[in-house]
Amino acid sequence: MDTAASELPHIVCLLRDSLPLEQDDVSVCFDPARFARKTNPAQEQAIDSQWRRQCRQNPRLFNGSKFRYAGLRWTGAPQLQLGLTSYREHIGTxxxxxxxxxxxxxAAVHGDRQAFLADPLGVGALLLTADNRLAFVRRALWTGEYPGRLDRPGGHAEPDELPRAELAEPAAVLDEVFESVRRELRDELGVPLTHLSRAYLTGVLRDRDMGGRPTLEFVVRCSLPSSELERIYNEGKHAEADESLGLVFLTRLELFSDSCVIRVPELDEVDAECPGVAREAAVAPAAADVNCTGPERDDGAAVHHCEEEQAGEAAAHAEEPKAPAAAGPPVRGKEAPKKRRRNKKDKKAAAAAARSEAAQPAGTGEAGGPRLRSESLANNVSSQLVASDAALADATSSSADAVLPSAEPGNPASAADAGDTQESLEAALARVELGSAAAETDEIVVVQQNGVVLLKTGEQVTETVMPTAPLSGQIETLAEVVNNPEVNAPEGADAATAEKSVEEAERERKAKLWEEMTPACRGSLMLLKQVQLKGFVFRF
Structure with a gap:
């Protein structure tokens, strides 16, 4: 199994002697002013525009206060550096x-790549049932992040659970962080808190696809077997029942044994850090995931201001020589130096550098100083975001009628639009074979939710109106076959597939689940693989 590095999060392992950490092993430094997100007026305008547009597309969104993760610091034990932010800022950054x-x-202005991002602190948990199965949820298609993907239960620690969060004591904040994990398991799965053990911390993840958004990963034990947990979940009485489509159970043997169905990578195969182990071995500050600013540590070591790869990028930009104004062709007879092919990241970096130079006041040159050039870059970036928001808003408004046509009676234009919608949905249904092929390719999935049709292509979900009743029946049939391919096998299935045993088919289906998991779910499994659970006692 080969998994691209971009599909895995950056991992910071916090295990101690291969065991997860209890709440008493962790501390919190809570300072809303010191660990707040850096701002400027142009960026705030871009955030506001992005939030309004997302609320129009998904009316279920609501703003709420979140803890902002500013980094990890070691003072004999891991210390979380936390401030305050909001879900609105998360959507806008x-x-x-x-x-x-x-x-x-x-990185240019503050020496910290995450300075302008909200970075709300998320929490996720791998739930281990009484019969040693791990519970995963299939995310609903209406969710804003990774719709339809397989994930571990999770959410965010909520400052609103504390009275006057901005004045909260660090101990109260730490209680909320650890208790929020159990609360999310109750709300997403329906399992009562009395059947859940304490939460044990395994590490910190940063999702590359979400701008380095951080999550704390935990493992929790449930005193109920998987069959009872599934029964409670299927009753649908829990608070967040609409946020997932179903449960998937995998045993630890299927994930971590020599005969595993899914090969979970080792930490040394990916971008992972074990700062606690490094400190014990070298008695020196580890190159951990530390993004906070402030005074020196208690042990005298200076606080790191950026990740190791961020420092490498800054050094590379600083040492890069400027190209001559006019470069002539290579001299004949001498081999020209090979030029590395530029990728998208290089092109974006070059474009950003060119725009920052263009925004610099004329005649300043080096005399303008790095601070002036950095501020120009930040303002220029924010202006670009505002411009892109305006362009996207115009494009959205111009295509709104095409995506969501009005079906008012007596309106010929709206009737024609509805007919076009009917034809487009029928064409989509015609492209999808009813059966396991639809579940395997996942090119287009059509699902009916509350009278609304959602067309999903890869990671993109398009919403349109529900047409006539006959097509609605087809959509329900397709949704049933997609969700249960092994039960609703097509009559024209290959002979080889039909001859396979039930065990082999189930094994092949589970082997594909790794590709359906979110990056955070993969990272959490990689952390759990390092945990020595034999003999470990979960306290309830």
């Missing part, structure tokens, strides 16, 4: 297309 530009501006 980590979830927007220009997140990498914001990271480059943060």
């Amino acid at each position: 980590n979830c927007r297309a220009g997140q990498r530009l914001l990271q480059e501006a943060g």
